[in-house]
Amino acid sequence: MDGDSSRLAGPEGLRFLKMHGLGNDFVVVDARGRPDPVTPALARALGDRHRGVGFDQLAVIRDDAGTAAAVDFWNSDGSRAAACGNATRCVGRLLLAESGAAGLDVRTGRGILRVEDAGNGLIRVNMGPPELSWDRVPLAREMALDPLPIAGGPGAAGMGNPHCVFVVPDVNAVDICVRGAAVEHDPLFPERTNVEFVQVLDRRTIRMRVWERGGMVTFACGSGACAAAVVTARRGLTERNVTVKLDGGDLGIDWREDGVWMTGPATLVFEGRLAPEILAGAGA
Numbered sequence: 670m671d672g673d674s675s676r677l678a679g680p681e682g683l684r685f686l687k688m689h690g691l692g693n694d695f696v697v698v699d700a701r702g703r704p705d706p707v708t709p710a711l712a713r714a715l716g717d718r719h720r721g722v723g724f725d726q727l728a729v730i731r732d733d734a735g736t737a738a739a740v741d742f743w744n745s746d747g748s749r750a751a752a753c754g755n756a757t758r759c760v761g762r763l764l765l766a767e768s769g770a771a772g773l774d775v776r777t778g779r780g781i782l783r784v785e786d787a788g789n790g791l792i793r794v795n796m797g798p799p800e801l802s803w804d805r806v807p808l809a810r811e812m813a814l815d816p817l818p819i820a821g822g823p824g825a826a827g828m829g830n831p832h833c834v835f836v837v838p839d840v841n842a843v844d845i846c847v848r849g850a851a852v853e854h855d856p857l858f859p860e861r862t863n864v865e866f867v868q869v870l871d872r873r874t875i876r877m878r879v880w881e882r883g884g885m886v887t888f889a890c891g892s893g894a895c896a897a898a899v900v901t902a903r904r905g906l907t908e909r910n911v912t913v914k915l916d917g918g919d920l921g922i923d924w925r926e927d928g929v930w931m932t933g934p935a936t937l938v939f940e941g942r943l944a945p946e947i948l949a950g951a952g953a
């Protein structure tokens with residue numbers, strides 16, 4: 670254990686915030702000004718809803734030279750995600766409040782993303798242009814993105830992370846756990862995939878349920894909502910500006926020239942301190 674880890678494992682414990690965007694819930698750790706304490710083992714320990722804190726994603730804020738901050742995302746199985754739209758809004762809300770600015774940039778595995786205060790308690794993020802080539806989603810081999818050779822003929826889109834979008838007649842009739850888990854591990858997706866099930870309600874409204882890579886159903890997925898809107902727009906089923914109705918509430922998605930903009934809430938729930946024994950148990 671190095672000097673800094675012992676400090677983190679000391680009586681203070683590890684401070685974190687619990688936040689959510691439409692019920693997609695996050696633990697946020699601020700690692701600015703000190704070494705990043707998070708390891709895959711600590712992500713799994715924190716992510717355990719019975720023995721830890723529980724989250725859909727863990728977001729770690731780090732110092733960055735060119736932007737307001739860098740943010741890393743972890744799933745509760747200890748894997749990393751390059752993009753997380755709902756957590757980007759949550760961290761964006763913290764950074765906007767801290768700086769007093771109306772807009773700022775954050776660096777993620779997805780690239781540099783613009784975050785803006787959209788008013789009415791909403792945060793807007795440019796999630797960047799969709800990745801629409803097979804090697805950038807990524808898929809296992811060269812092929813058209815839509816439809817994919819999987820039962821149900823889904824379409825693929827990358828938002829820095831992979832998404833596989835099924836357009837279905839009735840989203841409530843789909844057993845998303847069974848189908849989502851199978852598609853997450855389909856060999857077409859070398860880095861596994863997030864799986865969205867989408868019902869088009871009208872040209873400006875879609876209903877979506879999601880199975881996230883990392884092995885769970887969540888109430889909402891921001892990058893998934895962007896990918897779903899891209900797939901339905903490319904199929905000519907919707908306009909490029911839609912409301913995505915998720916189990917946790919609504920996201921506004923607007924696919925513009927400069928990227929896919931996502932607007933939605935970001936809620937701070939509580940601040941906590943992780944007990945040293947949990948940190949020590951995770952080898953941190």
Ligand SMILES: N[C@H](CCC[C@H](N)C(=O)O)C(=O)O
Binds near residue numbers: 693726744830
């Ligand atoms: N909930 C997140 C996406 C997490 C994606 C993650 N499960 C992955 O492995 O890509 C969102 O709001 O965009």
